Amino acid sequence: MVLSPSHNFQTFCPLLLFFIFSLSITSCSELTRQFWPKFWECDDTKGNFTQNSTYDLNLATAFSNFTSLSSSHLFSNLTIGGSHDDVTDIVYALYDCRNDLTFEKCHGCVEDATRNALDLCYRHPKEGIVIYEECMLRYANRMIFSNMELRPNYTNCAGVKLLLDGGQIEGGVRRNLDSLIDEATSESSSSRNFAVKNGSYIAQREFYFLVQCTPDLSRAQCKECLTDALNFTVESCASDSRLWGQIKRPSCQMRYDVEPFFNVSSDGLIPPTPSPPHISRQPLVAIGKLYFYLFVFIFSLL
The missing domain is CATH 3.30.430.20 (Gnk2 domain, C-X8-C-X2-C motif)
Incomplete structure (x- = not known):
């Protein structure tokens, strides 16, 4: 017995709706995910x-x-x-x-x-x-506590850079991060192995800075890790006038940015204004796949 195309479509319609619903649930969960490695x-x-x-x-x-x-x-x-x-x-x-x-x-x-x-x-x-x-x-499966480790190394720099800044970003970033390293590793520091700073203007832009080590490190180990990270960050990002840059390692991390990114409201620091929602590429890819598979499925029924 040969069934009409309309009968075939009616047969597959519930399956089509289930297919759309399943992909929609996946896409929505991706959109609402807060944390991304x-x-x-x-x-x-x-x-x-x-x-x-x-x-x-x-x-x-x-x-x-x-x-x-x-x-x-x-x-x-x-x-x-x-x-x-x-x-x-x-x-x-x-x-x-x-x-x-x-x-x-x-x-x-x-x-x-x-x-x-x-x-x-x-x-x-x-x-x-x-x-x-x-x-x-x-x-x-080995002791990793209280050991200063520089690798693996994750570095990320802004795609946008300030042209013809005359080396202001490189010099300003190095100067500010260097002072933060001293602050974070100072014996008199109230917040061990951590420091942030804002209100510093470089090339007529306000910059924000953060340095941090894992608390199990000594101050000397923290300073060694951050000093090495500083040289790497300046060489990779600031020397090319990039507007932000960061480095993350097993033992320490640092970041500079023209946008507020930390959330400290004490010690005279201004809390950052909420950033607009950021939708990463992964959810957009998921939505694109939804419409692609939907098109292929409907076309196969014609």
Whole structure:
């Protein structure tokens, strides 16, 4: 029996609606996602673990604890596994949130990181790092606490630069970040290993600055990490008159920008004005796929 085209369309109409609804749900969830990993590195040269192994269970325990701890702590580190475990099964893990964030923001970022880390590192390496704008998550099968580490290195510079600035950005950025490093690592500093600054004008633009190290570092280690990061940031971004630049490492981070990005309202700092919603490329790609698959599906029914 041969069915008419209209009958075929009526048969597939419920399936078409379900297809559209499913893709719409996916696209909407992407649009409402708050936290996006900027960089990750999965180091399988240190070995791999298998699903449901002791290392896997220890890592899951660490991640579960971090989800709870991040509701009230901006930094935590844990060692999971003890004398009864083989040394190859011990997990050393930490997270570090940007010090200007609320506990709510920190918790949201850490929760996202713990949920997605093993999807990003899908080969299950025994060492990995995931870096967000708001937080950083690390785990390893070696001691990583109180060790200053400069690699891996995530650097990002503005696509826009100020032409013919006569080296003002390079000099101004270096001068301001250098003073912030001294402030963050000073023995008299009330906020150890962290400092922010605004109200500094370079080339007739107001700039904002932030430096931070993980709290487990000594002041000397923090200064060494940030000084190296400063040279890298100036060379990569500021020397080319880029209007913003940032560097994030396992042990420290720094950023300068012409837009307010930190959220500190004490010590005379002006709280940043809310930025307009930013829609990343990922949701736009998801929506584009929705319409593409919808077109192909409808065309196949004709």
